[in-house]
Amino acid sequence: MNNTVLNYLKENRANHLTALYDFLKIPSVSTDSAFKEDVKKAGQYVYDYLKEIGFSHLETIETKGHPIIYGEYKGAGQEAPTVLLYGHYDVQPADPYDEWESDPFIPEERNGRIYARGASDDKGQVFMHLAVFEAFMKTEGKIPVNLKVVIEGEEEIGSENLYVYLNNHKEKLAADFTVISDSGMVAEGQPTILYGLKGFTGIEIEVTGPDHDLHSGMYGGAVKNPAMALAQILATMKNIDEYITVDGFYDDVENLTEKERELIKSVEGENYLKTTGTIQTVSEKGYTVKEHIMARPTFEINGMYSGYQGEGTKTIIPATATAKITCRIVPNQDPEFIQDLLEKHIMKNKPAGVKVKVKKEKLSAKAYKVEPTHPLILRAAESYKRAFNKEAVFVRMGGSIPVVEWLDDLYGNPIVLLGFGTPDDRLHSPNESFPLNSFDLGMETLVHYWSTFKKE
Numbered sequence: 001m002n003n004t005v006l007n008y009l010k011e012n013r014a015n016h017l018t019a020l021y022d023f024l025k026i027p028s029v030s031t032d033s034a035f036k037e038d039v040k041k042a043g044q045y046v047y048d049y050l051k052e053i054g055f056s057h058l059e060t061i062e063t064k065g066h067p068i069i070y071g072e073y074k075g076a077g078q079e080a081p082t083v084l085l086y087g088h089y090d091v092q093p094a095d096p097y098d099e100w101e102s103d104p105f106i107p108e109e110r111n112g113r114i115y116a117r118g119a120s121d122d123k124g125q126v127f128m129h130l131a132v133f134e135a136f137m138k139t140e141g142k143i144p145v146n147l148k149v150v151i152e153g154e155e156e157i158g159s160e161n162l163y164v165y166l167n168n169h170k171e172k173l174a175a176d177f178t179v180i181s182d183s184g185m186v187a188e189g190q191p192t193i194l195y196g197l198k199g200f201t202g203i204e205i206e207v208t209g210p211d212h213d214l215h216s217g218m219y220g221g222a223v224k225n226p227a228m229a230l231a232q233i234l235a236t237m238k239n240i241d242e243y244i245t246v247d248g249f250y251d252d253v254e255n256l257t258e259k260e261r262e263l264i265k266s267v268e269g270e271n272y273l274k275t276t277g278t279i280q281t282v283s284e285k286g287y288t289v290k291e292h293i294m295a296r297p298t299f300e301i302n303g304m305y306s307g308y309q310g311e312g313t314k315t316i317i318p319a320t321a322t323a324k325i326t327c328r329i330v331p332n333q334d335p336e337f338i339q340d341l342l343e344k345h346i347m348k349n350k351p352a353g354v355k356v357k358v359k360k361e362k363l364s365a366k367a368y369k370v371e372p373t374h375p376l377i378l379r380a381a382e383s384y385k386r387a388f389n390k391e392a393v394f395v396r397m398g399g400s401i402p403v404v405e406w407l408d409d410l411y412g413n414p415i416v417l418l419g420f421g422t423p424d425d426r427l428h429s430p431n432e433s434f435p436l437n438s439f440d441l442g443m444e445t446l447v448h449y450w451s452t453f454k455k456e
Helices: 002-011 013-024 033-053 123-140 160-168 226-235 258-265 272-276 289-295 335-349 375-388 402-411 436-451
Strands: 057-061 068-073 082-088 108-110 113-115 146-152 177-180 192-197 199-208 298-306 320-329 355-360 393-397 415-417 433-435
Touching (some): 002 013, 002 123, 002 436, 013 033, 013 113, 013 123, 013 436, 033 057, 033 068, 033 123, 082 123, 082 402, 113 436, 123 436, 146 160, 160 402, 177 402, 192 375, 192 415, 199 226, 199 335, 226 298, 226 320, 226 335, 258 393, 320 335, 335 355, 375 415, 375 436, 402 415, 433 436
Parallel strands (some): 082 146, 082 177, 177 415, 192 393
Antiparallel strands (some): 068 146, 108 113, 113 433, 199 320, 199 355
């Protein structure tokens, strides 16, 4: 019975929090080679936990970067479904450290939240699955589904080695469906079914003028300023209505149906002014902010740099200017095709007097969408409802999870995104946190979900 498993989780809550805190104390920052051994240590933590639970087969898969932890559980029997569970044990850098209210790698509870790097993304959510598997094994002797668990150490740096592994071991990793808990809810305590993700692609524009910085008084008016040229190029790419003015950009974008607009409208969601600290929200003309975030493509400048950045004034014409751009794309849009469109537009609109080079980023992903009425999705909605005592809302997310698109491309099987984070978790920022309420009710949701696959 579910009550037995749930009682185990309640009785062992303190032990599980201690175990989670041990996991969070490991500074598994994948992008910085100084933390290489710590990343490996975090992977070993996952390996040891799965071994203690009783997984029949475990591997530490060495890659050109950080290890992938792979485990199999076949104790549910041939009639039970096989589920691929994905997660990651690496975390973002904690910088800037001086903006943290407590040490990012010494977990601290404040105001009903766990504060630590990785608390929400993704160690906390990975750990919840491990604890629930433990609870089933300790109380019922088996987990209701067969499992193939893939927990990697490079999600925060693009999962390049995971992509190679997935493609080389397609048959080994085949499952009936996939479950991922690396996402969130629209508000704390509001169960959320995430049935779609945007895709992702990016470019870098480099504008070059003179072969060295020039005195602005002596040469201003004689040469084209690369910073100004870059600004002029960028100004041609999106207008004041937040509409992307690149020819062909919207050709493959599907229209939002009235049914989906109603679904999006029904989501109360977050207060964007509060969570972002901005003075006013903006969205594409004809669409609400929520519609734009969830279901319309976007074009964003992630960074611009050129010339003198120090204190005071340095009167120069900079030799170069650079901008980094990313686009979040929607179903039917192809990342490489979008890159080609952007490059074509840039070259068409570059001013005279400068050279322009476009670098296409390797990391891209297509959008993902599953029908919100799919039986596996409806099971998830009912499981959320039982735990949170509240109806789930159905949303698409503006963010991207590349592994979702890869798994969809490889297998074409449903991917269930069971996320428990909240808009206040401050992912990738100082003072990342995770609500204890999500920790408790999230595990209860997982118990209910896996229990729907028990053989009557």
